[in-house]
Amino acid sequence: MQEKYNPQEIEQAAQAHWQSTQSFRAVEDPTKPKYYCLSMFPYPSGKLHMGHVRNYTIGDVLTRQHKMRGYNVLQPMGWDAFGLPAENAAIQNKVPPAKWTYDNIAYMKQQLQSLGFAIDWERELATCKPEYYRWNQWLFLRMLEKGIAYKKTQVVNWDPVDQTVLANEQVIDGRGWRTGALVEKREIPGYYLGITQYADELLSALDTLPGWPERVKTMQANWIGKSTGVRFAFPYELDGKKDLLWVFTTRADTIMGVTFCAVAAEHPLATRAAQGNAKLAAFIEECKQGSVMEADMATMEKKGMPTGVFVEHPLTGEKVEVWVGNYVLMSYGEGAVMAVPAHDERDFAFAQKYNDQLPPIKPVVVPEGFSEASDSMVPAGQGLIAPVIQGQPPNKSWLIDWHHDWAPCFASQGMLFNSGKYDGLGYEAAIAAIAADLKAKGLGDTQVQWRLRDWGISRQRYWGCPIPLIHCDTCGTVPVPDEQLPVVLPEDCVPDGSGNPLLKRPDFLNCTCPKCGKPARRETDTMDTFVDSSWYYARFASAGAPTMVDNRAPYWMPVDQYIGGIEHAILHLLYSRFWTKVMRDLRLVSYDEPFANLLTQGMVLNHIFSRRTDKGGIEYFAPEEVDLVRDEGGHVTGATLKADGSTIDYGGIGTMSKSKRNGVDPQALIEQYGADTARFFMMFASPPEQTLEWSDSGVEGAYRFLKRVWAFGHSLQEGGVPPRLTFPEKLPADLAALRREIHLNLKQANYDLGKMQFNTVASAAMKMLNALEKAPKTGDGRDAVVAEGFSILLRVLSPITPHLCHALWTELGYGADILAAAWPEPLDEALVQDEIELVLQVNGKTRGSVRVPAGADKTAIEAAAVASEAAQKFMEGKPAKKVVVVPGRLVNIVA
RNA sequence: GCCGGGAUGGCGGAAUCGGUAGACGCAGCGGACUCAAAAUCCGCCGCCGCAAGGUGUGAGGGUUCGAGUCCCUCUCCCGGCACCA
Numbered sequence: 001m002q003e004k005y006n007p008q009e010i011e012q013a014a015q016a017h018w019q020s021t022q023s024f025r026a027v028e029d030p031t032k033p034k035y036y037c038l039s040m041f042p043y044p045s046g047k048l049h050m051g052h053v054r055n056y057t058i059g060d061v062l063t064r065q066h067k068m069r070g071y072n073v074l075q076p077m078g079w080d081a082f083g084l085p086a087e088n089a090a091i092q093n094k095v096p097p098a099k100w101t102y103d104n105i106a107y108m109k110q111q112l113q114s115l116g117f118a119i120d121w122e123r124e125l126a127t128c129k130p131e132y133y134r135w136n137q138w139l140f141l142r143m144l145e146k147g148i149a150y151k152k153t154q155v156v157n158w159d160p161v162d163q164t165v166l167a168n169e170q171v172i173d174g175r176g177w178r179t180g181a182l183v184e185k186r187e188i189p190g191y192y193l194g195i196t197q198y199a200d201e202l203l204s205a206l207d208t209l210p211g212w213p214e215r216v217k218t219m220q221a222n223w224i225g226k227s228t229g230v231r232f233a234f235p236y237e238l239d240g241k242k243d244l245l246w247v248f249t250t251r252a253d254t255i256m257g258v259t260f261c262a263v264a265a266e267h268p269l270a271t272r273a274a275q276g277n278a279k280l281a282a283f284i285e286e287c288k289q290g291s292v293m294e295a296d297m298a299t300m301e302k303k304g305m306p307t308g309v310f311v312e313h314p315l316t317g318e319k320v321e322v323w324v325g326n327y328v329l330m331s332y333g334e335g336a337v338m339a340v341p342a343h344d345e346r347d348f349a350f351a352q353k354y355n356d357q358l359p360p361i362k363p364v365v366v367p368e369g370f371s372e373a374s375d376s377m378v379p380a381g382q383g384l385i386a387p388v389i390q391g392q393p394p395n396k397s398w399l400i401d402w403h404h405d406w407a408p409c410f411a412s413q414g415m416l417f418n419s420g421k422y423d424g425l426g427y428e429a430a431i432a433a434i435a436a437d438l439k440a441k442g443l444g445d446t447q448v449q450w451r452l453r454d455w456g457i458s459r460q461r462y463w464g465c466p467i468p469l470i471h472c473d474t475c476g477t478v479p480v481p482d483e484q485l486p487v488v489l490p491e492d493c494v495p496d497g498s499g500n501p502l503l504k505r506p507d508f509l510n511c512t513c514p515k516c517g518k519p520a521r522r523e524t525d526t527m528d529t530f531v532d533s534s535w536y537y538a539r540f541a542s543a544g545a546p547t548m549v550d551n552r553a554p555y556w557m558p559v560d561q562y563i564g565g566i567e568h569a570i571l572h573l574l575y576s577r578f579w580t581k582v583m584r585d586l587r588l589v590s591y592d593e594p595f596a597n598l599l600t601q602g603m604v605l606n607h608i609f610s611r612r613t614d615k616g617g618i619e620y621f622a623p624e625e626v627d628l629v630r631d632e633g634g635h636v637t638g639a640t641l642k643a644d645g646s647t648i649d650y651g652g653i654g655t656m657s658k659s660k661r662n663g664v665d666p667q668a669l670i671e672q673y674g675a676d677t678a679r680f681f682m683m684f685a686s687p688p689e690q691t692l693e694w695s696d697s698g699v700e701g702a703y704r705f706l707k708r709v710w711a712f713g714h715s716l717q718e719g720g721v722p723p724r725l726t727f728p729e730k731l732p733a734d735l736a737a738l739r740r741e742i743h744l745n746l747k748q749a750n751y752d753l754g755k756m757q758f759n760t761v762a763s764a765a766m767k768m769l770n771a772l773e774k775a776p777k778t779g780d781g782r783d784a785v786v787a788e789g790f791s792i793l794l795r796v797l798s799p800i801t802p803h804l805c806h807a808l809w810t811e812l813g814y815g816a817d818i819l820a821a822a823w824p825e826p827l828d829e830a831l832v833q834d835e836i837e838l839v840l841q842v843n844g845k846t847r848g849s850v851r852v853p854a855g856a857d858k859t860a861i862e863a864a865a866v867a868s869e870a871a872q873k874f875m876e877g878k879p880a881k882k883v884v885v886v887p888g889r890l891v892n893i894v895a
Numbered sequence: 896g897c898c899g900g901g902a903u904g905g906c907g908g909a910a911u912c913g914g915u916a917g918a919c920g921c922a923g924c925g926g927a928c929u930c931a932a933a934a935u936c937c938g939c940c941g942c943c944g945c946a947a948g949g950u951g952u953g954a955g956g957g958u959u960c961g962a963g964u965c966c967c968u969c970u971c972c973c974g975g976c977a978c979c980a
Contacts, residue, residue, distance in 0.1 A: 168978055691901090886914055
C-alpha cells in the first residue's frame with residue numbers, strides 16, 4: 001500500500017475491477033427486492049457539465065447504498081439525442097447533427113465512466129437511433145387509431161425572412177435570433193396528443209405519489225388547473241343571423257356586474273366584426289403579431305378595441321358591448337370572457353384604461369359581514385375596500401356610484417348586492433342560483449374547465465423523430481403501415497437555418513401511398529423531443545427488445561427513484577405520466593405511474609463576471625480570469641481582471657452556462673483531483689434539493705479530507721492493526737466514548753441517508769475521522785474500536801467515494817469487495833451511557849447545563865436543576881414558579 | 896403577470912416533533928515543523944463588550960415557559976409558464 005493518496009491510480013484499478021467482475025450488470029432476479037434508480041438522461045451537448053456530475057452522483061450514491069443493502073439494483077444510462085442544439089451546431093460548423101451528436105455521446109460516455117458510476121452500460125440507448133424511435137412512431141399510430149392523436153392548427157413563431165418556425169428561445173425581444181426580423185404569429189396545421197383526455201386521472205393520481213415532493217405535485221395540479229365554473233352564452237344577432245357568444249367563468253356570482261365582454265383576436269366573432277371595419281381588422285392583425293409565450297402575454301400591456309357588436313345579457317337582457325382584447329387567450333375556455341371590472345383585477349385594469357368608452361363599473365359583491373347601517377364596511381385589517389370609504393358615507397347608493405377612475409376592485413368572495421333577486425346570497429349559493437336560472441333558459445350550465453391544453457408534438461425541424469404519415473393527393477393523410485416502420489431519418493443532412501432540410505431530400509420525401517399505390521409525399525415534421533423522453537425509462541427495463549417493451553419491464557418498473565432537475569417539474573414529468581397511462585390503456589404495461597419516488601435536485605451555480613463592451617454588448621469572464629474585490633465585511637463588491645487589473649462588474653451568482661463563461665469543466669477537476677474528490681465535493685457542498693454554489697477551495701477541502709482518510713488507513717496498516725478484533729468485556733471510558741461517537745455518527749448518517757441529505761452524511765464521515773485520529777494510542781480493546789470504527793467509516797463513505805473506499809477495504813483486509821459488505825447499523829451496546837447532560841434554562845434563557853443519571857425521573861431532574869449553581873445565580877432568590885423538563889434534552893426553570 | 900420555492904456568520908451549510916443557533920467544511924488569524932516554501936499538524940474564530948453580560952436566523956408584528964422552526968403583513972432572490980432540454 002502506497003503512503004501517498006494517488007487517486008488516478010486507485011480509480012483506474014477500481015474501475016478495472018468493476019468492469020472485470022461485471023459488478024453493475026443488472027439481471028432480473030425475482031428472489032431479491034429490486035431497486036430501479038434512474039437519473040434523467042443527458043442531452044449530448046458536447047461535454048458533461050457540473051449539473052450532470054451532481055445528478056449522477058446522487059443517483060450513484062443511492063444505487064451503491066442499495067446494492068450494499070442487498071437490493072437487485074438497476075442504474076442505466078442513455079442519451080436524449082434529438083434536439084435543437086445539434087441543428088444550431090450544424091448551422092455554425094456545417095457538420096451533420098448526427099455526426100455531432102454521436103461524437104458528443106462518445107466523449108461524454110468516457111467522461112461518465114471515469115467518474116466511476118455504477119451503470120449497466122449494456123442497456124445504453126440513444127433516442128436518435130431508429131431502433132428506439134420506431135416505437136415513438138408505432139405508439140403514435142396507436143394513438144391515432146384511438147383518437148388520442150389528432151390534427152389541428154397551432155400557433156407558432158414565424159420568421160418571415162428565413163421562412164421558418166422559431167422555438168421560443170430563438171425569439172429574442174420579439175425578433176428572430178439569426179435574421180433580426182420581427183417575429184409573427186402564424187397558424188399552421190400540426191398534430192396533437194390528447195393529454196386532456198387524461199386530465200382527471202393525471203390530477204387525482206397525484207395523491208398516489210407519496211414519494212414525490214409536495215411542491216412538484218402542487219405545480220402539476222396548478223398546471224392541470226381544474227376549475228369548476230359556469231359556461232353560459234350571451235345571445236346576439238349579427239348580419240341578420242342569430243348566434244350565441246359562449247363564455248366560461250368561475251365567478252358566475254358576479255354576473256350582474258358585467259359591463260362588457262372580451263374575445264380573443266382569433267375568435268370568430270372578432271373575424272366577422274372586422275369585416276368592413278378596417279380599424280378593427282388592423283387591431284386584430286396587431287394582436288397576432290408578437291410572442292406566443294404565456295409569460296409575454298401576461299405581462300404585456302392590456303389592449304382592446306370595441307367591435308361595435310352588442311350581445312344580450314342572458315339574465316337581464318341588457319345590451320353589452322363585445323371588445324377584442326389582446327389578453328384573452330383563444331386556447332383557454334371559449335376564447336371569450338365576461339368582464340366584471342368591479343371584481344376582477346384584470347378586467348379592472350382594462351376598464352380603467354378604456355374608462356371613457358365603457359359603461360361605469362358596477363359592483364355587485366361586498367365583503368361578508370358588510371351592512372349598510374354599519375360605520376365601517378370592512379372589519380379592520382381586511383383593507384381591500386377600506387381605502388374607498390375614506391370621507392365617503394358607506395351606503396348602498398354610494399357603492400352604485402362607485403367608479404373605475406379611483407375605486408379599487410374587490411376580487412375576493414363575498415355577499416351579493418345590487419343583483420336583484422340574488423341580493424344577500426353568498427358565493428356558492430349565488431353561483432348555484434345563477435347557474436340554475438341560466439340552465440332553465442337553455443343558456444348555460446355548470447362546467448368543469450381545465451387549464452391543461454393538448455400536447456402539440458409537431459416540430460418543423462429536421463433533427464427529430466419523423467412523424468410516420470404520408471400525404472397522398474387521392475387518399476389524403478395516410479398512416480405509415482406498421483411493417484414499414486421505422487421511418488428512418490436521413491443522417492447526412494446539414495440544416496442551414498432556413499427551414500427543414502428534409503424538404504430538399506427527394507429520397508426521403510418521395511414515397512408511394514400505402515392505400516392506393518400512387519406517388520405520395522412523406523410528412524417532414526418531426527416530433528417534440530419530449531416524446532423521446534416520455535418512455536425511455538421503460539425501454540431501459542426492456543433493453544434491446546424486439547417489441548416496444550417486453551416481460552422484463554414488469555420486474556423493474558416503476559422506477560423506484562427518479563432524480564433530475566426541478567426545471568422538469570411540470571412538462572417532462574407530466575408527459576411521462578401521460579405516456580405511461582396511454583401505454584397502460586393499450587395493455588403494454590400494467591403500472592399506472594412511472595416514477596414511485598422523485599428527487600428534484602437544485603442547480604449548480606457560480607460567480608458571474610462581465611463588462612460592457614464599446615459596442616454596447618456584454619463580455620463575460622471566467623472566474624479564473626479575475627480577482628475578487630471585497631468590502632470590509634468580506635462581501636464581494638466587484639472584481640478586477642487578472643490580465644490587466646481593470647475593473648469589471650460582479651454579476652452575483654447564477655447557473656453555470658456556456659454563454660456566461662462561468663462553467664467549470666468536470667474533466668479538469670477529475671484530472672487534477674480525481675473522481676472521488678469531485679463526487680465528495682458535490683455531495684458535501686449542499687443538500688441535493690438546494691442550489692449548489694461552486695467553490696474551488698471547497699474542492700480543496702474535499703481533497704484534503706480524502707487524503708486524511710487514506711493516510712489514516714495507511715497508518716493502520718503500518719501499525720499492524722488487524723481488520724477484526726474481539727472487544728473486552730468492558731471498554732475503558734475513553735475508548736467507550738470513542739466507540740459511542742462513531743456509532744452516534746453512524747446513526748446520524750443512516751438517518752440522513754433516509755432523507756437523502758448527503759451533505760450531512762459526508763459531515764458524519766468527517767466527524768468519524770476526526771474522532772478516530774484523536775483515538776487513544778493504548779488501552780484494552782483499542783485496536784478493536786479503531787478497526788471497527790474505520791470499517792464503519794469506509795462503508796458509510798463508499799457510495800460517495802467508491803474508488804478510495806474500495807482500495808482501502810481490500811488493502812486493509814476487511815473483505816474482498818466493499819460492494820459485497822453489509823451496510824453498517826449502530827449498536828445499542830455502543831450507544832449506552834450512565835450519565836446524561838441536560839441544558840439548563842432559566843426563564844427560557846440558556847444558563848449552562850446539569851448532569852444527571854441516565855434514568856433520573858422528572859422530580860430528580862427538577863431538584864438537580866434548581867439546586868445547581870447557575871440556576872441559583874439567575875433565579876436571583878425568586879422561587880421556581882414552574883419547571884419544564886424535556887426528557888433527554890433540557891430543563892427550563894420559570895422564576 | 897400567474898404558479899412553485901428560498902433567505903441563518905466573511906462564505907457553503909447544520910439544527911430530526913417548538914427545546915443549547917452556527918455541527919461539518921471553506922476563508923481568515925495565531926503557532927509548530929522547514930534554510931525557505933509547499934504539504935502537514937495544533938489553537939482561535941457570529942456581532943457588541945476588558946469582563947460580567949447583552950444581542951443575533953431577510954424586515955415588521957403575534958402565539959409560547961421557550962420560535963430559525965408555528966400564525967399574520969411585507970421585501971428581495973431563484974425555477975416554470977406549453978417550440979431549450
